[in-house]
Amino acid sequence: MQTSAVYDSLHPLEINLLAAFSQSADKPVSDSSLQEISRLEPSQVSMALGWLQAKELVRIHSEVTTAWVGLTEVGHRYLEIGSPPEWIVKTCRQGAEEGRSFTVKDLQGLNTFPPAELSRAFGLLKKEGAIALGAGGRIEATETPSPTVEKLQTLLNQVKESPQELLSFSPDQQALLRQYAVKRGSAQEPFRIDDRVQREYTPTKTGKAVAKRCHAGAVEEVSQLTPDMLKDGSWRSKRFRKYTISLRPPRVAPGRRHPYREFLDLVKHKLVAMGFQEMRGPLVETEFWDMDALYMPQFHPARAIHDVYFVKTPTHAETIAEPFLSQVAATHEHGGPTGSSGWGYRYDKERARRLILRSQGTAVSARTLASNPLVPGKYFSMARCFRYDQVDATHATDFFQIEGIVLGDDINFRTLLGLLTIFAKEMAQAQESKFFPAYFPFTEPSVELHVRHPKLGWMELGGAGLFRPEVTQPLGVTVPVIAWGLGLDRMAMVALGIHDIRELFSVDLEKVRTLRGRFA
Amino acid sequence: MPTISFFQKDFERLLGRTAPLEQLESWLPLVKGELKDYTQATGEIRLELQDSNRPDLWSVEGIARQIRIKLQGSPLAYPFLQTKTKPKRSILVAEGLERVRPYVAACTATGYTVTEESLTQLIQAQEKLADLYGHKRKTVSVGLYRLSRIRFPVTYGLVKPTEARFTPLGLSEKLTLQEILTVHPKGIEYGSILVDQPLLPLLWDTEGQILSFPPIINSQDIGQVHAGDSDLLVEVTGTDMRMVLLTLNIFATNLADRGAVIDPIDIQYPYDTEWGKSLRTPCDISDVQKIPLKAIDSALGLPFDAELVQQTLRAYGYEVKASRHILAVRLPHYRSDLMHPVDVAEDVAISRGYDSFVPLMPAQFTVGSLSALEMMSDYIRDHMIGQGFQEIFSNILLSREELVDRMGLPAADQVVEVDNVMSQSFSCLRSWILPSLLRVETASPRAFYPHRLFEIGEVAIPDSTHELGSRTMVQLGVVIAHPHANFSEVHTCLDMLMFYLVKDYELEPLSHESFLDGRAGTILSQGQSVGLIGELHPEVLENWGISVPISVFELDMDWLCAES
Structure with a gap:
């Protein structure tokens, strides 16, 4: 295997250790030295050494067993309150100063040390002449110091920080340590002597080659670059973990336009680009503006197809603006000044005030006609409309109608067809369109626009016509006016891949978040 | 817009030539017809007719006629309009009908033997005309009779509901008019046309045989036409004379097109009509x-x-x-x-043909633009999206329960309600955006959190000072829902929005049923209330079946436009 490939396969701990070998000029190094150089935990060193040996990058050079001396719990206690011989001498001297004296029994009664330890201490002290037994078995501390007490004290202090190799002590001390070390049958001792196997390791030939690539410190693998690494430049010595980039990333929910409204935005901007000005109107309308002003007679079947929602309260608007009410009424009854015969019925002004939910976007156009529109002028609205229909896959409770008007001296049947041709191209990218005679109560002539959509084939895109003079003149408009309406929902639904119109207004957030499509 | 069905063969017979489907389709613009269905095996065709002012086209005879005229390039001649001889038969109208159902028109059709197929077409035309054009028989209704049984003159008169008895179509026993109105299916269906009338219209002949009880039902004996009958009486009654005359003209012409000889009938009125006291039907009804x-x-x-x-x-x-x-x-x-x-x-x-007109591009220059409200809406929509919110687009008909009850509002709270409710779920216009967003929350507990939703849309706010009884407003609604959603988070969103709108605002503590007390506020701008903000009350969340905390604000948009 190439050394680079071997290197790439290394765990950061392995790199760290190989670097430590490298630093020691490839000489045999003990595990304790490796620990020191690499600054790794002992467990990490032993783990990494295991891996490196398995990969045959490192082998054991030598193995030496040594004895090490450390403190036991008892030893720590001795450091705290003194060893038993030291304690006996100290306690007796203190007692003498206070005029008190102790027998062996008395000291045993203090329960500071187990009786066995105390007995050994009495034996030692008597042997070294540090105590004498007086009348009644009272213990007296002599002036003679006990050498053993002092030696023990020294040794306790020497190994209190960390274990020391037994061989580093004098033979004399070694004997004392062995005497006071834990052994079978004598658990309560201050010292412990353990055998430690010390191994020295050396890199193999491949190991040496790989080790050259390993730099001390360039070995820490990190997953995240941090500002600190950039500040102190430590990123240079880091290895950045390689990711499996073929995995899917986690999902987030971005801020996002509603897809159907995005579609309507596109339509809106196209209309503005074609020179149309937006108009708006109220959701609650009078029958007057919704239908009468559009020359839909109050009795006519064309009105029955507009099954509308009536408002519960108030049922009627207070007034309908004049002169529009009178002019529309006259036009319905006998044509008024429009040159029409009118519908020839008695117009009901009360009914004109009946409040309903707007049933068609043309109501907004009617209001615009009555408010001094620009001539020439182009207007559009995206009006929320309501029909008294059963809700199903093709009927929403409420929906948008995209409608508008064009006013101008040059407006006639041919310019109407011209406008529809532009709509076919702009709204449906259609190169082909067909016009069919249609019927709307408020336009004459009336046209239905069919286009060949590049994806959907032939479809009805909208309806249009020239407003009847019975509509425009009573509202004060004397130029011809195109009225048009576009049916674009099907295009939106196909682009979004939905088949039920209700899903355009879905309450299912997951659906809203995932609904997508490109509207060309 | 009626849909009618007929057979291709019948159509071809009336047209006088063969008409493959494609050919037929190419003619449909002449009658504003749209092909709905074609069954190749039987040759059955279903057409939708668009023009509600052209009831003459609501029958196969009318459609064939319009195309025939186009093919021959000139109108057809109908001798029954030209004959000068005095009609042999007459109908006498009785006093008082001017207050009930004033007009009648009639003619006879002889020399043509009705077939199963033409009978089906006659009945279809009768139904479409009476139902759609005649407003469910209120304005116009049509009756067909076997002529041979009738002794003229016929009287169109009024009788007391219990005075006359006859066997109505579909039954075998004699009933009084009163009984027909309460028992017979047609009496129940159309009885409302004659409600509160002390006297009811009736047609009978000189021998006292009852022809029919218009506009409810014909008699079983005289008023049932069968295939094989060759002499018919057609009669139309109604409340609008022009429509009555037109309907008879259509029927007479349809039968004439099938080969029947149409003989006019004299109608004698005791009262004045637009066409005088005496007239002959069918007749021309249009002036030059x-x-x-x-x-x-x-x-x-x-x-x-x-x-x-x-x-x-x-x-x-x-x-x-x-x-x-x-x-x-x-x-x-x-x-x-x-x-x-x-x-x-x-x-x-x-x-x-519309195709023969070359489209002309409108050339006059106009400036396109969006309303101030729409531009402001778009600006705020972009801002909210930048803040990480998902836009919601809702239906705006909701239930009163959603708008008021679940929000913890008092039952007396006003919203714009529909009078002719179809479904309680869609019976009110929303008065604020928040309930629309909570509908989404209720439906979407499994969509991963956080939920950050907004909608800008129209609402209707009841206002007795407004001429329409309500104002249509545009409002922004914002909802934050997740396990740690709180006031501070939504407040930050509002604050950022106001910062970029360059609007100063203050919050004034608000006590509101929908919100936790002490965690709700009115949004004030220059002392004017322009919205509200708060943490939803747990009770409200419970009402909606929502199990995460939600903080919200709702802001009036018209105010932002009015200022700028």
């Missing part, structure tokens, strides 16, 4: 109208030659006399839809 050629030209955008217009209109059934500038036109007797010269203009265009 003079129309300047210019009116056609300017509507269609082409200078037309008078000769060409005359030809074109004759090929659509008109009677025309053209001088250089003036057209004298008269509609055929089976139509009554000429109100204005534009109606003639459309017929010229249809007869010529």
Whole structure:
């Protein structure tokens, strides 16, 4: 295997250790030295050494067993309150100063040390002449110091920080340590002597080659670059973990336009680009503006197809603006000044005030006609409309109608067809369109626009016509006016891949978040 | 818009030539028809007819007629309109009917033997005319009878509900008119037309045989036509004389087109009508109208030659006399839809074919623009999306329960309600956006959190000072829902929005049923309330079945536009 490939396969701990070998000029190094150089935990060193040996990058050079001396719990206690011989001498001297004296029994009664330890201490002290037994078995501390007490004290202090190799002590001390070390049958001792196997390791030939690539410190693998690494430049010595980039990333929910409204935005901007000005109107309308002003007679079947929602309260608007009410009424009854015969019925002004939910976007156009529109002028609205229909896959409770008007001296049947041709191209990218005679109560002539959509084939895109003079003149408009309406929902639904119109207004957030499509 | 069905063979017989489907489709623009269905095996065709002012086209006879005229290039002649001899038969109208159902028209059709197929077509035309054109028989209804059984003159008179008895169609026993209205299916269906009438209309002959009880039901004996019958009486009654006459004209012409000889009947009124006290039906009902050629030209955008217009209109059934500038036109007797010269203009265009007009691009310059409200809405929508919110787009008809009850609002709270409710779920216009967003929350507990939603849309706020009783407003609603959603988070969103709108605002503590007390506020701008903000009350969340905390704000948009 190439050394680079071997290197790439290394765990950061392995790199760290190989670097430590490298630093020691490839000489045999003990595990304790490796620990020191690499600054790794002992467990990490032993783990990494295991891996490196398995990969045959490192082998054991030598193995030496040594004895090490450390403190036991008892030893720590001795450091705290003194060893038993030291304690006996100290306690007796203190007692003498206070005029008190102790027998062996008395000291045993203090329960500071187990009786066995105390007995050994009495034996030692008597042997070294540090105590004498007086009348009644009272213990007296002599002036003679006990050498053993002092030696023990020294040794306790020497190994209190960390274990020391037994061989580093004098033979004399070694004997004392062995005497006071834990052994079978004598658990309560201050010292412990353990055998430690010390191994020295050396890199193999491949190991040496790989080790050259390993730099001390360039070995820490990190997953995240941090500002600190950039500040102190430590990123240079880091290895950045390689990711499996073929995995899917986690999902987030971005801020996002509603897809159907995005579609309507596109339509809106196209209309503005074609020179149309937006108009708006109220959701609650009078029958007057919704239908009468559009020359839909109050009795006519064309009105029955507009099954509308009536408002519960108030049922009627207070007034309908004049002169529009009178002019529309006259036009319905006998044509008024429009040159029409009118519908020839008695117009009901009360009914004109009946409040309903707007049933068609043309109501907004009617209001615009009555408010001094620009001539020439182009207007559009995206009006929320309501029909008294059963809700199903093709009927929403409420929906948008995209409608508008064009006013101008040059407006006639041919310019109407011209406008529809532009709509076919702009709204449906259609190169082909067909016009069919249609019927709307408020336009004459009336046209239905069919286009060949590049994806959907032939479809009805909208309806249009020239407003009847019975509509425009009573509202004060004397130029011809195109009225048009576009049916674009099907295009939106196909682009979004939905088949039920209700899903355009879905309450299912997951659906809203995932609904997508490109509207060309 | 009626849909009718007929058989291709029947249509071809009436047309006098074969008509493959494609050929038929190419003619449909002449009748504003749309092919709905075609069954190859049987040759059955279903058409939808669009023009509600052309009931003459709501039958296979009418459709074939319009196409026939186009093919031959001139109107058809109907001798029953020309005959000068006094009709042999008459109907006498009785005093008092002017207050109930004033008008009647009738004719006989003889020499044509009704077939199963033509009977089906007659009944279909009868139903479509009475139902759609005649407003469910209220304005117009039609009766067909076996002529041989009837002894003229016939009387169209009034009787007391219990005075007359006859066997109505579909039954075998005699009932009084009163009983028919309460027992017979047609009596129940159409009885409301005669409600509160002390006397009811009835047709009977000189021997006292009852023909029918218009507009409810015919008699079983005389008023049931069978295939094989060859002599018929057609009668139309109603409340609008022009519509009554037109309907009879259509029926007479349909039967004439099938080969029947139509003989007019004299109608004698005791009261004055638009057409006098005595008239013969069928008859011409349209006058000659003079129309300047210019009116056609300017509507269609082409200078037309008078000769060409005359030809074109004759090929659509008109009677025309053209001088250089003036057209004298008269509609055929089976139509009554000429109100204005534009109606003639459309017929010229249809007869010529819409395809024959070259589209002309409108050339006048106009400036396009969005309303201030829409521009502000778009600006705020972009901002909210930048803040990481998902836009929601809702239906705005909701239930009162959603708008008021679940929000913890008092039951008296006003919203715009629908009178003719179809479903309680869609019975009110929303008065604020928040309930729309909570509908989404209720439906979406499994969509991963956080939920950050907004909607800008229209609401209707009841306002007795407004002429429409309510104001349509545009509002922004914002909802934050997740396990740690709180006031501070939504407040930050509002604060950022206001910062970029360059609007100062303050929050004033608000006590509101929908919100936790002490965690709700009115959004004030220059002392004016423009919205509210808060943490939803757990009770409200419970009402909606929502199990995460939600903080919200709702802001009036019109105010932002009014200021800027």
